[in-house]
Amino acid sequence: MLLKKNSMLRLTLVRLRRNHLAMIGLAVVLTLIFVAVFADYIAPFKYSRQHLRETLQAPNAKYLLGTDEFGRDVLSRLIYGARVSLQVGLVAVSISLFVGGSLGAVAGFYGGKLDNLIMRLMDVQLAVPSTLLAIAIAAALGPGLFNLMIAVGISSVPRFARLLRASVLSVKEMEFVEAARAMGASDFRIIVLHILPNCCAPLIVQATLSVANAILSSASLSFIGLGIQPPYPEWGGMLSSARDYLRSSPYLSMFPGIAIVVTIIALNFIGDGLRDALDPKQKR
Amino acid sequence: MLKYTIRRLILLVPVLAGVALLVFTLLYITPGDPARMALGEDAPQESVEQFRKNYGLDDPFFVQFGRYCYKALFHGDIGNSYVTKSSVSEEILTRFPTTLKLAFWAVVLGVALGLPFGIICAIRQYSIFDSVSMILALIGVAMPNFWLGVLLILLFSVKLNWLPPSGFTTFAEMAMPVFTLSGGTLAVITRMTRSSMLEVIKSDYVRTARAKGQRESIIIWRHALPNALIPILTIVGMQFGGLLSGAILTETVFSIPGVGRLMVESIKMRDFPVVQGGVLYIALVFCFINLVVDLLYAGVDPRIKAKYR
Numbered sequence: 001m002l003l004k005k006n007s008m009l010r011l012t013l014v015r016l017r018r019n020h021l022a023m024i025g026l027a028v029v030l031t032l033i034f035v036a037v038f039a040d041y042i043a044p045f046k047y048s049r050q051h052l053r054e055t056l057q058a059p060n061a062k063y064l065l066g067t068d069e070f071g072r073d074v075l076s077r078l079i080y081g082a083r084v085s086l087q088v089g090l091v092a093v094s095i096s097l098f099v100g101g102s103l104g105a106v107a108g109f110y111g112g113k114l115d116n117l118i119m120r121l122m123d124v125q126l127a128v129p130s131t132l133l134a135i136a137i138a139a140a141l142g143p144g145l146f147n148l149m150i151a152v153g154i155s156s157v158p159r160f161a162r163l164l165r166a167s168v169l170s171v172k173e174m175e176f177v178e179a180a181r182a183m184g185a186s187d188f189r190i191i192v193l194h195i196l197p198n199c200c201a202p203l204i205v206q207a208t209l210s211v212a213n214a215i216l217s218s219a220s221l222s223f224i225g226l227g228i229q230p231p232y233p234e235w236g237g238m239l240s241s242a243r244d245y246l247r248s249s250p251y252l253s254m255f256p257g258i259a260i261v262v263t264i265i266a267l268n269f270i271g272d273g274l275r276d277a278l279d280p281k282q283k284r
Numbered sequence: 285m286l287k288y289t290i291r292r293l294i295l296l297v298p299v300l301a302g303v304a305l306l307v308f309t310l311l312y313i314t315p316g317d318p319a320r321m322a323l324g325e326d327a328p329q330e331s332v333e334q335f336r337k338n339y340g341l342d343d344p345f346f347v348q349f350g351r352y353c354y355k356a357l358f359h360g361d362i363g364n365s366y367v368t369k370s371s372v373s374e375e376i377l378t379r380f381p382t383t384l385k386l387a388f389w390a391v392v393l394g395v396a397l398g399l400p401f402g403i404i405c406a407i408r409q410y411s412i413f414d415s416v417s418m419i420l421a422l423i424g425v426a427m428p429n430f431w432l433g434v435l436l437i438l439l440f441s442v443k444l445n446w447l448p449p450s451g452f453t454t455f456a457e458m459a460m461p462v463f464t465l466s467g468g469t470l471a472v473i474t475r476m477t478r479s480s481m482l483e484v485i486k487s488d489y490v491r492t493a494r495a496k497g498q499r500e501s502i503i504i505w506r507h508a509l510p511n512a513l514i515p516i517l518t519i520v521g522m523q524f525g526g527l528l529s530g531a532i533l534t535e536t537v538f539s540i541p542g543v544g545r546l547m548v549e550s551i552k553m554r555d556f557p558v559v560q561g562g563v564l565y566i567a568l569v570f571c572f573i574n575l576v577v578d579l580l581y582a583g584v585d586p587r588i589k590a591k592y593r
Contacts, residue, residue: 124302127574128567129525135532136563139551140310216428220533223430224548239431243537250438257431264426 015277022273028266036083043076048231056249065255068238069245074252077233078259084234085263088149088218089211095153097207100160105191107161108168119165122158130155134217138226148227152217156210163206167199174198201278205271212267219260235260285582285589292575299571304356307564308349311363314556321366321554362564363557365550372561376543380565382452383542386534387527389458390466395520398470402477402516406485407504417474424471429530433464433537450539465534469523476519480512487511514585521577525570 016022035042044064051071059066065074107118125133138151171177172195180194219236221227228234230241235256242252319335320327336342340351355361360373368375405414440460441449451457484490485508493503532544539545543562550558582589 120298121302124299124306127299127303127571128306128563129529129570131526132529132532132563132566135529135547135551136307136310136560139556139559140314142315212426216426219428220430223428223533224536225552236428236430239428239434243434246434246438247442250442253431253434253438257428257435260428260431261423261426265422268422268426 012274012277016273019273019276021269022277025266025269025273028262029270032082032086032263032266035079036086039079039083043073043079045073045076047072047077047080047233049073049076056245056252058249059251066249066251068249068252069241072231074238074255077238078235078255081233081235081238081256081259082263084145084228084232085215085218085260088145088152089215091149092153092214092218093156093207093210095150096156096160096210097203099154100157101164101203103157104161104164104166105168105196108165109172109187109191109195115165118161122161125158130159130213131217131220134221135224135226138221143226143229145228145232148218148221151221151226152214155217156213159210160203160206163202164199167202168195171195171198205275205278208267208271208274212264212271215260215263215267288582289579292578296571296575300568301353303567303571304353304564305349307560307567308352310563311556311560312345312348316554316556318366321556322364322369362561365558366555367550367553367558372557375546375558376561376565379541379543379546382540383528383531383535383544384569386452386461386465386531386540386542387524389462390469390527390531391520391524393462393466394469394473394523398473399477399516401474403481403504403509405474405478406481409482414478418478421471421474424467425475427467428533429464429467430533430537432467433460433534436460436464437537452538452540452542461534461538461540464537465527465530468530469520469527472519472523473516476516477512480515481508484508484512510584514581517577517580517584521574524573524577528566528570 049072051067051073053071054063054067055069055071057063057067057071063073063075065078067073068077103118103122107115128136134151134155137154138147141147141151168191177190177194180190185194218227218234219239222234222236223240225240227237230237238256239253242249242256245252317332319332319339319341323332323335340348343351352362362372364370365372365375401417405417408414436447437449437460440447447460448457449460452461490503490507493507498507531542532547534540535542535544536548543565547559547562550556550562
């Protein structure tokens with residue numbers, strides 16, 4: 001048996017499974033991941049394939065969700081777009097988790113001047129609204145997938161730094177940390193092996209919700225032309241170019257938006273479910 | 285209270301300096317030679333060198349940053365646009381009132397609707413009104429505001445032909461942008477008010493008030509709401525930052541001549557001083573709004589006020 005009978009993980013999973021909304025969210029996200037990974041096999045056409053005789057077709061049997069101004073299949077572009085959105089979401093959050101987490105852990109663990117310096121820097125960053133900061137960074141770096149990830153990732157670093165600092169502060173005074181120190185463990189070992197596993201719960205919740213935020217930010221950035229460059233599809237970018245055909249082809253403005261909203265709601269469901277499941281105060 | 289205000293104002297200085305450093309650094313690392321960008325692609329090499337010398341573009345980073353701060357503080361000068369050659373501050377300040385007006389009405393709408401909705405949801409928990417509002421709030425939080433704007437245009441301008449799809453002067457023109465921008469905020473405020481009220485309604489002193497036979501309306505308005513307001517106030521303050529950046533997208537959708545649209549157009553033309561100038565101004569406003577919110581706390585919550593006596 002992999003899981004101990006009453007381990008925290010098992011309890012959490014049991015509670016999570018009872019949460020219907022979280023399960024729906026999980027199903028949606030797993031489907032999206034599947035679609036994104038196997039986009040090459042699932043999508044009816046290649047995302048860049050132009051059917052120039054069949055531009056701006058309303059949804060029909062051949063093109064289930066219609067075609068855009070270059071005669072590209074909207075469904076295929078949505079499927080490839082899922083790849084971009086999930087990639088940006090995951091990588092961006094990994095960046096903020098790693099950078100923000102390290103800064104927060106160091107600040108909380110060592111305290112003193114270092115803590116003060118790091119947290120004041122975070123205050124400065126928090127003084128700029130995060131979407132705005134992402135826009136500023138993306139504008140400086142220039143468009144592109146990788147730059148988009150960095151811009152969105154860096155913009156939510158302070159959130160993770162603050163969160164981890166707070167958890168580390170409460171955990172580091174515990175006796176098992178003292179025990180580890182008494183046995184001569186290095187600071188790095190204490191932080192990574194002893195303290196971090198005890199700070200996981202809030203981090204997991206925050207990370208899930210942040211993926212949703214990152215996808216929303218990247219859609220916004222693409223919408224104003226700071227995201228991925230055409231012809232590669234991004235949901236926000238698709239909405240942006242659809243605006244020119246609002247009168248003739250309103251469906252172009254519908255599907256990418258629905259994709260975004262469904263993804264965000266699903267991720268929020270999972271995040272909220274995890275928060276409830278990981279909360280020890282909740283009834284079992 | 286005065287001491288607290290002064291202390292908070294002093295604490296603002298390093299934060300603003302940090303924001304200036306951040307914005308300046310982003311401008312500094314932007315690829316491309318600013319002298320070339322300002323003079324144009326086919327300017328002769330000598331005039332580019334002359335320009336670099338005049339504006340001190342070959343000086344070390346911190347010397348340049350010092351000059352940037354000095355000019356910004358004493359002359360309000362944060363550089364010139366590459367495209368129109370006019371002062372960035374001027375370009376932004378002429379458009380700022382529009383953006384502030386948009387954000388202000390969005391906050392007002394969010395609070396004016398979100399607060400009563402949240403309170404009704406909390407009083408009638410699990411009612412149909414509650415469920416429907418919560419589902420709408422769920423969608424509202426997940427909805428990118430630019431898409432909400434596009435949908436509104438589709439419905440009210442393209443299909444029904446009731447409202448104009450662009451502009452921002454008359455009431456009819458303002459209706460859609462303001463609602464678009466406030467959509468997410470409205471959802472967040474409704475949810476926050478509901479959960480905050482639910483928590484307070486369950487507390488002991490509310491039960492005491494009920495036990496002594498106090499009227500329900502007085503319990504809600506006099507006893508519960510003031511205590512529930514504190515977390516709501518935090519959210520409203522935080523939302524304002526999101527609204528100012530959301531305004532960038534809303535202005536793009538509705539072609540409103542505000543700072544956001546200026547920034548988006550500048551992004552397209554690679555006019556970076558204007559973009560970063562916009563970031564600087566919005567961050568400044570955001571800092572002051574946060575300050576005001578923190579001071580309001582003290583007004584709403586006597587416990588905080590007592591600390592700074």
